Amino acid sequence: MTTETRNSINDIWGERTPHGPSQPWPVRVDERVSETPERWVRGTCVLCSNGCGLDIGVRAGKIVGVRGLGSDVTNKGRLGPKGLHSWVANDSRDRLTKPLIRRNGQLQEASWDEAMGLIVQKSKAIAKQHTSLGIGFYTSGQLFLEEYYTLGVLGKAGLGTPHMDGNTRLCTATAAAALKVSFGSDGQPGGYEDLDTTDCVMHVGHNIASQQTVLWTRILDRLAGPNPPKVIVIDPRRTFTAEHATVHLAPKVGTNVAVLNGLLHLIIQAGATDPAFLDAHTTGYDDLKKTVEKYTPEYVEQLSGVPAAELRRAGEILASTRTLVSSILQGVYQSMQATAAAVQVNNIHLIRGLIGKPGSGILQMNGQPTAQNTRECGADGDLPGFRNWSNPEHIKELAKLWNVPVNKIPHWSPPTHAMQIWRYAEQGSIKLLWIQATNPAVSMPELGRIRKILQKEDLFVVVQDAFMTETARYADVVLPAAIWAEKTGTFTNVSRTVHISCKAIEPPGEARSDLDIFLDYAQRMDFRDQDGQPLIKWHDPESAFEAWKDCTRGRPCDYTGLTYEKLMRGSGVPWPVNAEHPDGTVRLYSDFVFPTRADYAETYGHDLETGAAVSREEYKANDPGGKAIIKAAEYREPHEVPDEAYPLWLTTGRQVYHFHTRTKTGRSKELQDAAPDAFVQLSAEDAAKYGIGEGDWILVESRRGLVIERAMIGNIEPGLVFIPFHYGYWDDPSRPRAANELTITEWDPVSKQPHYKYAAVKISKYDARAALPQPGLLGRAVEAVQQLMSGEKEVPAGSSFTSPGLQPKTTQRVDG
Amino acid sequence: MHVGNYLGLVQGSERRLVDALNKVAGQHGDEPDVFETCQLLRSWSNKHLEYLEPLVRKYGENRDPEPSNLETALFHGPRQGSLALLRDLHDVWLLTQQVQLCWTVLEQAAQALRDEELERVCQECGKETKRQTAFFLTRIKQAAPQSLVAS
Numbered sequence: 023m024t025t026e027t028r029n030s031i032n033d034i035w036g037e038r039t040p041h042g043p044s045q046p047w048p049v050r051v052d053e054r055v056s057e058t059p060e061r062w063v064r065g066t067c068v069l070c071s072n073g074c075g076l077d078i079g080v081r082a083g084k085i086v087g088v089r090g091l092g093s094d095v096t097n098k099g100r101l102g103p104k105g106l107h108s109w110v111a112n113d114s115r116d117r118l119t120k121p122l123i124r125r126n127g128q129l130q131e132a133s134w135d136e137a138m139g140l141i142v143q144k145s146k147a148i149a150k151q152h153t154s155l156g157i158g159f160y161t162s163g164q165l166f167l168e169e170y171y172t173l174g175v176l177g178k179a180g181l182g183t184p185h186m187d188g189n190t191r192l193c194t195a196t197a198a199a200a201l202k203v204s205f206g207s208d209g210q211p212g213g214y215e216d217l218d219t220t221d222c223v224m225h226v227g228h229n230i231a232s233q234q235t236v237l238w239t240r241i242l243d244r245l246a247g248p249n250p251p252k253v254i255v256i257d258p259r260r261t262f263t264a265e266h267a268t269v270h271l272a273p274k275v276g277t278n279v280a281v282l283n284g285l286l287h288l289i290i291q292a293g294a295t296d297p298a299f300l301d302a303h304t305t306g307y308d309d310l311k312k313t314v315e316k317y318t319p320e321y322v323e324q325l326s327g328v329p330a331a332e333l334r335r336a337g338e339i340l341a342s343t344r345t346l347v348s349s350i351l352q353g354v355y356q357s358m359q360a361t362a363a364a365v366q367v368n369n370i371h372l373i374r375g376l377i378g379k380p381g382s383g384i385l386q387m388n389g390q391p392t393a394q395n396t397r398e399c400g401a402d403g404d405l406p407g408f409r410n411w412s413n414p415e416h417i418k419e420l421a422k423l424w425n426v427p428v429n430k431i432p433h434w435s436p437p438t439h440a441m442q443i444w445r446y447a448e449q450g451s452i453k454l455l456w457i458q459a460t461n462p463a464v465s466m467p468e469l470g471r472i473r474k475i476l477q478k479e480d481l482f483v484v485v486q487d488a489f490m491t492e493t494a495r496y497a498d499v500v501l502p503a504a505i506w507a508e509k510t511g512t513f514t515n516v517s518r519t520v521h522i523s524c525k526a527i528e529p530p531g532e533a534r535s536d537l538d539i540f541l542d543y544a545q546r547m548d549f550r551d552q553d554g555q556p557l558i559k560w561h562d563p564e565s566a567f568e569a570w571k572d573c574t575r576g577r578p579c580d581y582t583g584l585t586y587e588k589l590m591r592g593s594g595v596p597w598p599v600n601a602e603h604p605d606g607t608v609r610l611y612s613d614f615v616f617p618t619r620a621d622y623a624e625t626y627g628h629d630l631e632t633g634a635a636v637s638r639e640e641y642k643a644n645d646p647g648g649k650a651i652i653k654a655a656e657y658r659e660p661h662e663v664p665d666e667a668y669p670l671w672l673t674t675g676r677q678v679y680h681f682h683t684r685t686k687t688g689r690s691k692e693l694q695d696a697a698p699d700a701f702v703q704l705s706a707e708d709a710a711k712y713g714i715g716e717g718d719w720i721l722v723e724s725r726r727g728l729v730i731e732r733a734m735i736g737n738i739e740p741g742l743v744f745i746p747f748h749y750g751y752w753d754d755p756s757r758p759r760a761a762n763e764l765t766i767t768e769w770d771p772v773s774k775q776p777h778y779k780y781a782a783v784k785i786s787k788y789d790a791r792a793a794l795p796q797p798g799l800l801g802r803a804v805e806a807v808q809q810l811m812s813g814e815k816e817v818p819a820g821s822s823f824t825s826p827g828l829q830p831k832t833t834q835r836v837d838g
Numbered sequence: 839m840h841v842g843n844y845l846g847l848v849q850g851s852e853r854r855l856v857d858a859l860n861k862v863a864g865q866h867g868d869e870p871d872v873f874e875t876c877q878l879l880r881s882w883s884n885k886h887l888e889y890l891e892p893l894v895r896k897y898g899e900n901r902d903p904e905p906s907n908l909e910t911a912l913f914h915g916p917r918q919g920s921l922a923l924l925r926d927l928h929d930v931w932l933l934t935q936q937v938q939l940c941w942t943v944l945e946q947a948a949q950a951l952r953d954e955e956l957e958r959v960c961q962e963c964g965k966e967t968k969r970q971t972a973f974f975l976t977r978i979k980q981a982a983p984q985s986l987v988a989s
Contacts, residue, residue: 155988184983435979442980445869449920451988632875634972661874768870 026054030103031696032833034262034678035231035239040247043219043381047240051099054106055079055087062089063526064590066513068164068506069104069681071194071388072234073515075594076101078109078507078526085109085507085527093592096214096519102235104681107693109507111686112527117488118502119531129500134532134542137499141456142546144482148453149181158185158443158452161401162459163193163390166511166523168566169536170392170399171573172558173458174406176540179424180549180557184432185452187403188396189460191440192776193389196355198397198404199773200364200386202625204372205611205650206618207408207578208397211371212347212383213596213608214517217241217251219381222343224254226367227278227353227779228387231262232678232838238263252343254336256281257353258673259703259744260737262838269336272739275673275780276358276660277326281333282366283657284322287314288337289373296375303614304372305644306652313654325657327739340370345381352389352675357779361772362630362655369652377650378611385516390682392513398579399570403437403774407577408624411436412638415621423573425551436635439774441767448475456484458536459503463492464683464750467765467776468726486539489685492750503536504529510563511537512589518596518607520581522589537563575600578610578617578624618646630655633771660780662766664741668724668782670708671742674761675779677836680748688753697836698828700749700759702731702785707740709733714787721788724781727763730788734837743785744837747778841947841956842897848940849890855933855970856883858913862926865916869923872977879970883937886963893956912936920989924981931974938967 028036030052039048059079065088067074075094079087088109092099121137122129148156159177161170177186198208205211217223217240231238244250245266255267256278264270273281289295290311300307319330319337340346348371354363368384376382388394400406409416411433421428438446444466446452466472476483476496485497488505508529514520529535534542541558549557560566564586574581574597583599583606595606617623626641628634630653664670679697680687687693702720714720718733722743731745738744745761764783769776830836863876912933915926941964948957 152988155984434983435976438980441870446984446988448868449989451984629969629972631878632969632973632976633871634969634976636972658878768874771871771875 024054024056026106027052030054030106031679031692031831034103034235034834035242036100038246039243041218041243042248043244047098047218047243049092049098051090051092052101052106053087053089055089057081057086059086063507064522064524065507065526066521066523066594067101067105068391068523069102069108069686070234071391071393071516072096072237073391073513073517073519073521073594074101074105074236075521076105080526083527085112091592095593096515096517096521097236100236100239103679104235104687104693107690108681108686111689112505112507114489114689116490117530117533118490118500119533120502121532122497122500124498129497134534137501138542138546141484141499141543144454145181145547152451152453154181154183155185156451156453157181157183158438158447158455159187160440160443160455160457160460160462161186161188161396163188163190163388163393163396164459165392165536166509166563167392167395167399167513167570168511168563169540170395170401171406171570172537172540172544172560172566174400175424175558176544176547176549178400178431179420179426180544180547182430182432184435185438185443185446186401187438187440187443188393188401189440189462189465190390190393190396190402191774192356192465192778193352194355194387194393194397195403195439195775196360196364196770196773197350197386197388199361200350200368203361203365203627203630203651203653203772204368205616206623206625206646208404208624209408209578209610210383210385210516210518211377211610212385214240215608216347216381216383217244220251220345220347221381222252222254222339222346224256224340224346224348224367225263226256226282226348226350227355227357228349228351229257229261229263229675230349231266233351233389233676234387235678242266252339254339258739258742262678269332269339271328271332271336273326273328274739275671275742277657278354278357278363279359279366279655280317280322280325280657281328282363282370283314283317284319284333285337285340286310286366286369286373287317288319288334289341289370290314292337292341294341295373299375299614300373303616304650304652305646306654307373310369310373310652310654313656340374345379346371346374346376347381347383347385349385349387351387353779355773355775356777358660358777359655359658360770360775365630365653366655372650372652378609378614380609383609388516391515394514394516394518398514403439404624405433405437407573408579409577410624410626412626412635413621424557425553425555426557427552441769441774441776444472444475447478447481450478450480453480454482454484456486457493458486461491461493461683461685461750463496464760464762465747467762467778468767469760469762470727471767486536488533490752491683491685492752501539502531502533503539504533508533509535509537512567514597515594518579519594520584520589520597520599521594522586537566615648616646616650618651619648620645627651628772630772631658660777661768662780662782664782668784670783670785672722672724672764672781672783673742673744673779674747674765675744677746677748678834678838679832679836680746682748683750684748696830696832698830699754700729700731700746700761701734701837703734703738703744703837704785705738705740705742706735708743709735712785712787719788721786722764722783724764724783726766727758729759729761729763730757731759737835737837743783841944841951842894844940844944844947845890845894845897848937848944849887849894851933851937851940852883852886852890854913855930855937856880856887858915858930858933859883861916862930865926866923872923872927875973879973882966882970886966889959889963893959921985924978924985927974927978927981931971931978934967934971934974938964938971941967
């Protein structure tokens with residue numbers, strides 16, 4: 023019998039606990055259990071990047087619920103709908119429980135020994151013939167810190183391949199890039215605590231109300247209390263977040279830099295800069311001033327469609343507020359000029375001197391729960407401990423730590439970014455691609471291309487996952503992985519707060535933790551250090567954590583003051599945690615010294631427009647020496663713009679009830695019922711123009727593919743359509759519906775994050791009674807989907823989606 | 839007076855750079871970063887050509903009948919095959935260096951002539967040419983190991 027403190031499907035954010043800027047955020051404990059637990063095990067939520075502390079309720083060896091942790095600084099007991107429901111996925115009947123090997127075209131059950139033996143045999147053969155440049159890893163933002171670090175070490179010092187990146191490339195690469203550009207290193211300057219006291223919050227391309235529901239609750243509680251903050255929202259859709267905005271700017275997609283330059287222009291015009299701060303703690307202001315001079319509100323209106331008067335209102339707030347917290351997410355990161363735009367938000371804080379002070383901070387958000395650790399640990403295109411790949415001293419530190427020759431560690435250019443890893447696989451120079459806890463067959467851009475790559479005869483694909491995802495279907499070997507609550511580990515949220523999440527139950531069948539899989543691989547590959555000792559000297563999560571601590575010593579993300587025991591005391595702790603800061607650090611840069619010194623910085627920087635790397639010599643010649651770096655950017659038009667053939671903009675995004683490709687959320691009945699299917703959202707004006715009614719089937723086509731979705735009308739600007747990206751084919755292969763069938767293969771020059779936020783499309787009413795699909799593009803798309811699902815449900819093309827669509831079972835709108 | 843000749847040389851070199859950037863973008867459209875960035879860099883070179891026009895007119899009248907073999911072909915692409923991208927980028931890098939050297943030479947002359955306009959154009963364009971070179975160097979360094987070792 024389920025008991026819950028609220029119905030979070032209809033009441034997403036729960037009851038208000040109002041407070042003013044001088045009072046602490048009150049505790050409110052949220053809970054949902056299906057039975058009374060026998061015991062509670064300390065965990066942390068993994069259903070978004072917020073990192074809410076919780077306890078996992080266990081009964082008879084199964085998870086029976088979760089309860090927010092009232093003492094945790096991150097959530098003070100609160101949990102969102104995804105966290106309250108998704109734990110049921112652990113006990114799904116379709117969990118992978120045995121390794122699978124493709125034999126005669128079919129995936130068949132195998133032993134761990136056979137599966138790992140085959141991967142090792144392939145790895146060795148490829149490395150021998152083509153060097154380790156033939157091996158690539160595409161990992162996740164959803165493993166634990168200990169797993170990333172182990173993977174990073176075995177990749178960099180074991181195999182010595184530069185080809186390792188995470189799906190974090192699709193979600194948070196720009197956060198890291200923008201922080202590096204402005205401050206010299208990754209690491210969010212602010213803390214969530216700054217929201218409790220700030221006078222103004224600005225959300226740029228960040229629908230926080232849907233994406234980080236608990237963090238939004240923190241803001242709602244301020245809005246309901248005395249002296250509420252002003253809220254500025256920049257988003258082309260009228261989202262749940264925008265509904266609460268003091269000023270909502272709705273720019274055309276791809277025009278973030280124009281709008282932000284306009285805001286910088288207005289602040290400078292108002293004489294609201296902090297000259298003393300600029301002079302003492304920054305470089306590059308003069309160039310910014312010159313660049314933004316022409317971005318008058320009228321000019322910005324021409325470029326972005328944002329009315330000049332609205333921009334002025336936002337500019338007035340930003341010029342006069344005494345404190346400011348900004349948050350930035352995919353609307354910036356996955357759009358044109360991603361890094362350049364994210365950096366302009368940093369610049370707003372720098373020119374006003376609103377950083378490193380209570381109530382002022384920047385949250386360059388992450389999308390996934392453990393994305394920060396992918397970055398910290400070097401399991402993506404960064405080196406462990408925020409080290410600089412082009413600083414020989416930093417490489418020497420790692421070589422010493424791992425006891426390997428310096429030249430073992432690939433550092434001749436930046437670690438290969440994910441889009442390039444896929445390109446090498448496409449061209450055939452990467453011959454083994456090992457994919458972990460991510461689902462590129464739904465989440466990468468231009469899915470037709472991704473399916474072709476995964477099917478290549480000369481590419482050996484390993485997929486390590488908990489479920490038979492759309493991607494796993496293409497694997498040569500599938501490794502069944504244990505997930506959250508089935509293993510212990512730590513991870514770090516956007517507020518730099520490190521949490522522990524403990525093993526509460528056994529994994530199903532023979533599933534193993536990702537850490538155990540990596541340790542097994544390292545042992546079978548016989549990776550050694552230069553004294554002939556095993557390269558990986560740890561054997562379980564806690565010993566991996568201790569090894570990681572050594573790697574962070576003296577770096578910005580210093581973990582040396584943390585232990586598992588400390589993390590079990592009832593709250594996460596924000597890094598750096600060391601002898602100087604034993605209880606952690608709520609806010610970075612309170613001394614206004616930034617990690618830009620040449621010998622300390624994580625990067626020597628890039629040209630924001632081309633991505634060209636700045637050389638060590640050039641950087642040292644103008645060593646910012648602890649000052650923050652202000653970099654300006656001119657607006658540039660997106661690469662693909664609507665034309666006669668494809669007259670509308672498409673943008674893609676997320677919904678409150680789902681996470682990623684619904685691998686977990688789609689297995690919770692309540693979440694799935696609340697948001698059962700994809701849709702295409704369009705304005706009333708466009709609906710009238712095309713003769714489209716609510717719920718009609720719509721064919722959406724781009725130059726790369728097509729989807730068929732039901733129409734949802736309203737809350738979006740004319741000329742723009744929106745499709746949520748969560749929906750693939752594992753639970754509904756009847757029609758092409760994944761938004762990424764349409765998206766573009768291209769990326770930001772600095773962060774290398776792909777552009778999911780714009781594509782030119784055309785729409786037409788799809789008369790399902792026309793029965794079988796037309797030859798050509800549509801036929802090919804349906805064929806591709808059928809092929810994808812072959813051996814599973816055989817669904818005649820063009821038939822099942824003629825049935826009435828599933829209606830969302832929620833009182834909330836699902837496009838918010 | 840050979841300034842006109844050198845202006846002709848940089849003009850020709852920029853034109854060939856524009857042509858090469860077009861061809862590389864066209865040939866390597868499956869490398870989206872190369873495709874997009876070549877188009878951006880081409881727009882810079884086109885802008886340089888606009889700046890050059892009045893200067894070429896100004897100094898063209900005094901142009902010496904110097905043989906036109908100042909110019910040499912640097913770009914031999916676009917190519918096909920597994921080394922194609924690297925070798926095409928290699929050529930374009932050389933072309934940008936050729937342009938850069940022209941700006942340096944002309945800037946020296948501009949100072950001697952006290953021609954502030956020519957000096958300004960050389961400096962402004964030279965900055966962008968340097969950014970063009972830097973892009974190709976970064977991209978070449980990335981492509982080299984995979985092209986030479988694993989392809």
